Amino acid sequence: MSERLLLIKNGEIITAEGRFHGDILCSGEKIVEITAARDAPEGAEVIDATGRYVFPGFIDPHVHITLPFMGTEAKDTWETAGKAALIGGTTTLIEMVCPGRDEEPLDALAHWQANAEGIAPCDYTFHMGVTRFDEGVEKQLRQIVAEHHITSFKVFLAYKGAFGISDEELYGILRLAAELGVIVTAHCENAELVAQLQAELVAEDKVGPEWHEPSRPTSVEATGCHHFLTFAKLTGAHVYIVHTSCKDAVKVIQNAQKKGVKAWVETVAPYLVLDKSAAELPDFEGAKYIMSPPLREKHHQEFLWKSLADGTIATVGTDHAPFDFETQKRMGDPASGGNFTTIPNGIPSVEERIKLLYTYGVAKKRITLETLVRCASSEAARIFGLYPAKGAIAVGSDADLVIWDPSYEGVISQESQTMATDYSAFEGMNTIGRAETVILRGRTVVVRGEFTGKAPEGRHLHRSPGYL
Ligand code: URP
Ligand code: ZN
Ligand code: ZN
Numbered sequence: 001m002s003e004r005l006l007l008i009k010n011g012e013i014i015t016a017e018g019r020f021h022g023d024i025l026c027s028g029e030k031i032v033e034i035t036a037a038r039d040a041p042e043g044a045e046v047i048d049a050t051g052r053y054v055f056p057g058f059i060d061p062h063v064h065i066t067l068p069f070m071g072t073e074a075k076d077t078w079e080t081a082g083k084a085a086l087i088g089g090t091t092t093l094i095e096m097v098c099p100g101r102d103e104e105p106l107d108a109l110a111h112w113q114a115n116a117e118g119i120a121p122c123d124y125t126f127h128m129g130v131t132r133f134d135e136g137v138e139k140q141l142r143q144i145v146a147e148h149h150i151t152s153f154k155v156f157l158a159y160k161g162a163f164g165i166s167d168e169e170l171y172g173i174l175r176l177a178a179e180l181g182v183i184v185t186a187h188c189e190n191a192e193l194v195a196q197l198q199a200e201l202v203a204e205d206k207v208g209p210e211w212h213e214p215s216r217p218t219s220v221e222a223t224g225c226h227h228f229l230t231f232a233k234l235t236g237a238h239v240y241i242v243h244t245s246c247k248d249a250v251k252v253i254q255n256a257q258k259k260g261v262k263a264w265v266e267t268v269a270p271y272l273v274l275d276k277s278a279a280e281l282p283d284f285e286g287a288k289y290i291m292s293p294p295l296r297e298k299h300h301q302e303f304l305w306k307s308l309a310d311g312t313i314a315t316v317g318t319d320h321a322p323f324d325f326e327t328q329k330r331m332g333d334p335a336s337g338g339n340f341t342t343i344p345n346g347i348p349s350v351e352e353r354i355k356l357l358y359t360y361g362v363a364k365k366r367i368t369l370e371t372l373v374r375c376a377s378s379e380a381a382r383i384f385g386l387y388p389a390k391g392a393i394a395v396g397s398d399a400d401l402v403i404w405d406p407s408y409e410g411v412i413s414q415e416s417q418t419m420a421t422d423y424s425a426f427e428g429m430n431t432i433g434r435a436e437t438v439i440l441r442g443r444t445v446v447v448r449g450e451f452t453g454k455a456p457e458g459r460h461l462h463r464s465p466g467y468l
Helices: 078-087 105-116 135-147 167-180 191-203 209-215 218-235 247-258 269-273 276-280 285-289 299-309 353-362 369-383
Strands: 005-014 019-027 030-035 045-048 053-056 058-063 090-097 123-129 152-156 183-187 239-241 263-268 315-317 401-411 430-440 443-447
Touching (some): 005 369, 058 078, 078 430, 078 443, 090 152, 105 123, 135 167, 167 183, 209 285, 218 239, 247 263, 269 299, 269 315, 269 353, 276 285, 315 369
Parallel strands (some): 005 053, 090 123, 152 183, 239 263, 263 315
16 A cells, blocks of 8 residues: 655744745655645645644653652543643653652553553653662663663652652762763752751741742752762763753753763743742642742743753753642642642643743744744754654654644633643633644644544654764
8 A cells, every 4th residue: 555645835844943935745654855835746635834834743851641749640641641742732752750769660661651552642752760779770771771762761869758869879870871871861959958948847837839939949959950960970971951940050050061061951831931929829729830840930931031042951841740739739738737748749731832932932032933943842852862753854754743823822721721630820821823733653633723633643762862
């Protein structure tokens, strides 16, 4: 049987490097031709993209879907999160495998994989979380890299007594990563400082969500970055700092880069559009906005946007970590004996990332269209060994394409979202533009903003080392 043909005509093609008008011909799962206006070959499906931008499928390098955390489980499944991602224009998700300290890495990977396989409607791969390091774990990590096509680890400097690791373990993980050519992603907050500050605040009866940020100030994040980057320098490992929330942390990372540390910076969508005042809302509403590191003072937002524009920040993910307000965030409600330390951390956002970047970044002229593609697609593909199959509009690349209507105006609401949570942290926010049509490996999965795919079409992606 001959391959399916799809021709996308008359769109303005946007890549990380530039923009131009052209037609894109896809055959089967791949892009096979990019030309000036051409006629459709016989039997081809044709999509007219006049007045639209055509982006490469977006990549979210930091999501949690399977997440046993703080005594509960994240709310989405791969079906709901994957559909939400596609509706938002994201065709590939990179999920964090987060084993418990007593869990074997291979068992954890199998568990995380089983939850996605045959269910995910979008493409996916994993960062392998390392929450314990000993001889047995090292052996399994070598196997995971060699046989399971995973070329990034994840460590937590935060979450003492849960995912957090000791310095001895951190050193061992980074040494192994440097040897294997694996990049190490890290959540950088000093766990001991967080634990001490939390205990002091709770002892003073400062228990509401508004005390979450003071328990993890910017200095705690900056010192966490400095600590991690010192280890990276001395081991030679290549590293990636996840969910960077503030100027203090970015400056520390820039300093390390100047000294030769191979480090990349990620921020996540909530920090760009929300600030600490959201977590201070009365009647426990602030709990909807609890994530770690916390939302910061508003002035950090402008710094993050500028750092995106000048390339200091490489990627924008979401840290999608979906917990219901009524049944899960409420675990930390002081009215029933809880406190801010028992509110499950996370803000659901996998569906809204590109809309938010477009509305508050591109439309406000803080970033260009090319920067949008770089930070939300191409750079993640390069760093994590997916480029140029993903993150590019080029002959031979996967036909993952987003046809974007820049004239669409919407309002974010929980009622119309696909994510499974009972609230949206962006409720009522106006948005400009939407992913009108989304194509995953040559198949149309979103039409006029609605999911039309025949789930599950997602594929586990095999990765090779990225920039290394
Ligand atoms: O608040 C957050 N970030 N929740 C998810 C777990 C993590 O730290 O990435
Ligand atoms: Zn984290
Ligand atoms: Zn995370």
